[in-house]
Structure formats: C-alpha cells, structure tokens
Amino acid sequence: MTDEILPAIAGEILAGEAALSAAGRDWGNLIHARPGLVVRPASVTDVAVVLRFAAARGLPVAARGAGHSPYGQGQVEGGIVLDMTALPPRRVVTGDLVSVDAGARWREVLETTLPYGLTPPVLTDYLDLTVAGTLVVGGIGGATHHHGTQTDCVVELEVVTGTGEVLTCSRDTDRELFDAVLGGLGQCGVITRATLRLIPAPARARRWKLYYDSLPAFLADQRAVVGDGRFDYVEGQLIPVDGGWRYMLEAVAYYSPADGPDEAALLDSLEFGESEDEDTTYFDFLNRMADGEAALRAEGDWFRPHVWLNVFLTDGAVEEVVAETLAATGEAELGATGLILLYPVRNDRLKTPLLRVPPGEFSWLFSPLRTGSPDDPLHNARLIELNVDLHRRARGLGGKVYPSNTLPMTAEDWREHFGPAWPKLADAKARYAPGNLLNPGQRLMVG
Ligand SMILES: Cc1cc2nc3c(=O)[nH]c(=O)nc-3n(C[C@H](O)[C@H](O)[C@H](O)COP(=O)(O)OP(=O)(O)OC[C@H]3O[C@@H](n4cnc5c(N)ncnc54)[C@H](O)[C@@H]3O)c2cc1C
Incomplete structure (x- = not known):
C-alpha cells in the first residue's frame, strides 16, 4: 500500500x-x-x-x-x-461540560478543566491514556464506586462510522450508536470528539494507606467503605512480603482547606494494622504515577513486556480466587515491577450497557499486572497461560473481563462475555462498520 x-x-x-x-x-x-x-x-x-x-x-x-x-x-x-493524537486540540469548557478531541490525554482534559474549578468525576490511575482509548473499554478508577466508569460520564460523542459517516450521538440522539461505542472496543466507529460531564474539583487530597495481614479483614473493610461511600476514592493493592502477602487499602478524601477531612470518622471501625497518610493537591494525587513512570523509563522497565489481566470477580468468589492466585504467585509469576490491584465497585453505579460485570451488589476488579521478560518468549507465554487459567477460573465462577488484557480472546469468548448485550453490539457493528475491518486487533468478529 x-x-x-x-x-x-x-x-x-x-x-x-x-x-x-x-x-x-x-x-x-x-x-x-x-x-x-x-x-x-x-x-x-x-x-x-x-x-x-x-x-x-x-x-x-x-x-x-x-x-x-x-x-x-x-x-x-x-x-x-x-x-x-494528531487531531488538533479543540478543548472547550461550557458550564459543567467539557468538549474535547478524542485523542486528548486525560492529563490534557484536566489541564483544561481545573482552571475552571472543575474535574471529570472519574480518572484512571494513569493520566496519559487518551479519552477515546479508555471510553472504548470503560475507564475505571477509585471514584467508580461513586460515579460509575468514565463512560457513565459521557454526554455526547462525535463518531465516524466504519463506512465514513460523521454522526453525533447521545442518550437522546442515535442512542443505538452511543451505546455501541461506549465500552464497545472501537468496533462501530472512530470517536473523534467527546463531551464529558464535570463536577467541582476539590483543592486537596488526603490519602491513607491502610495495611492488613488478613485477606478477609481487608476485604471486609473494602466492602464497608465502598458500601457506605465515606471516602471519595478507594482502591487496593496486594503486596508480596517475605514469602507471603500484605494487603493495602488505599483510601482518599478530597477536601477544600476550609473543611478538612474528619479522620476519626473516616477510619472508624476499620481493622487495619499499620497506616501511612499524605496530603497533596488534588492534581498531584491524580498525577501520582508520574515519578514512578520516570523511574521505570530510566531503568528501561517501562518498555518490558506487560502481561496484564483485569477481571471482575463476584463478591462470593473474590476471597477464594484471590487466595488461590496469591498462593501460586511468586516473583517469577509477577515480575520484579509487577503489581496486583484489587478493589470493589458498586454495580448500581454502572450504567454503560456494554460494560459487563457479574451480578450482585459489588464487582471486584482483580488485576494481576505481570511484567514479562524482554528476551524470554517462553516465560512470557507461560505468563499468558496464567492469565488464560485465571480468566477461565473467574468466568467459571460468574466473573467477567474488564476488557484491556493480555489475553487471547476468541470471537466466541467475546460473544459469551457480552451475553445479552451481544445481539445489539453485533447488529450495530454490522450496520455501522460492516466487514470486521475496524479495530481488528480486538479480535471481535461478527458474521
Ligand atoms: C499504566 C497504565 C495504567 C492504566 N490504568 C487504568 C485505570 O486506572 N483504569 C482503566 O480503566 N484502565 C487503565 N489502563 C488501561 C487503559 O485504559 C486501556 O489500555 C486503554 O484502552 C488505553 O488507552 P490508549 O489511549 O492508550 O488507547 P490505545 O491503546 O491506543 O487503544 C485502545 C483501543 O481503543 C481503540 N481506539 C483508540 N482510539 C480510538 C478512537 N478514537 N475511536 C475508537 N477506538 C479507538 C484502539 O483501536 C484500541 O482497540 C491502564 C493502562 C496502563 C498502561
């Protein structure tokens, strides 16, 4: 060509x-x-x-x-x-909405909205992902238990369909396309512009890292704080220590200087052992990966193979699946710079039809983020097999993928994943982007 x-x-x-x-x-x-x-x-x-x-x-x-x-x-x-990312920047705040070119990074969205005292309600842990890149998978973060995913905060999209038609869609206009694009893995069109809902931005963030030695106690406290919504942000990490594991509940309260967070009320009845806390500006909290990224880039580890898996587990299966995964995970399985995330979200906050989660009050995002070897393809293949096994296990217990993974998914896997949402997605794909020509790297074929 x-x-x-x-x-x-x-x-x-x-x-x-x-x-x-x-x-x-x-x-x-x-x-x-x-x-x-x-x-x-x-x-x-x-x-x-x-x-x-x-x-x-x-x-x-x-x-x-x-x-x-x-x-x-x-x-x-x-x-x-x-x-x-080559689309010229067109970033405009009007009232409590921002309209951005879809190739904008979330960092650039924040740089546009913060001068107005406004912020997107949900941000990913890493700000250098593009708006469209996360809107086609969902966009999940520590504020999801309050506001849903980033796709839940979209008001309008401009989309170029696979046949080259430029369309504007929203909940009120061309709902079929809107619902097929959000969380739709880029199968029906290319997003060129997104209008996003904003909320007032806090000035500061107080962040607690609460450490647990017991998995059940950690899970119980995560359930409690996500259930009662006392923090603005909740995530969690599983940290290898001396041949075992430690569990870290990461909880953040946003505030403005006039009304600092009530620490006693926030930490009340939680069963953690050690704790750490820090106080930063809101932006510095959101940008917390920047120093780590610079260090990983300097060491070259940023460019290693990444064998990442994100699955949603049911509340009933989380303890069993996490415990058995951790028992089988050592440094060889995780990699020196790998990490494991685990946190629950409230299903009643998730409104995007194509974001599939297990039934129940909570879904648990379980993310073994393994780092592979730059010169050992067999080792990397073994790590991918671990992802395949864990996905199979999670799925067998009612789990779902959060769809950004190092995981060979077949068309049949996708059909099963989307379940009752599949026929609408397949119809929309056949209508707006026939021939399976758009974003084939997702391996989601119809027809
Ligand atoms: C360090 C790191 C941290 C992360 N943290 C989070 C997190 O906290 N929460 C979370 O939800 N995810 C997280 N992710 C996953 C991330 O959201 C997804 O991998 C996302 O798809 C990447 O976005 P991108 O801009 O890099 O897109 P790309 O990798 O470039 O593309 C992703 C997919 O979107 C399609 N696509 C891209 N642009 C468009 C468009 N304009 N229209 C239609 N389709 C398009 C592509 O074809 C591809 O299929 C993280 C990833 C990394 C590497």
Missing part, C-alpha cells in the same frame, strides 16, 4: 520505517503487527476520508490513542493506523 492511492488529506500520511514500526508496538510489547500506512489526521474530515477509502477497498483500519493497549488491540497488520 502506498500513500499515492489515498486521496489527498490535510493531515500526514506516513509510510516510513519509524512510523510503521512504532505503530506496531504497544504497552504490552508482545504483539507487533506492522501496518501499511500511518495516517495523522488533521480533522474529522480526514478520518472520514480514510475510513471511506478503506471500506471501499476492504482494508482494515485501527484507531490508535496513546498505544497503551497490552495485546495489540490498537494494531493492524498491513492496514491503516489512524493516529488519533
């Missing part, structure tokens, strides 16, 4: 080695699918021209955000990669 055959566009068309090999890499560093072209669109029209051109010729296209997918989800062998 050469750039001559693409119609003229305002943006750039790249076919050089550097661009093609960069588009064939992602955070996982395990899949390397080399596209035929990379397009850096300068406008929505460019996106539409490329998609129309590709649809007419049966060429696959992948939209790429920040490229932080773990297993080739944003790659396409021989096709066209649309680098969505």
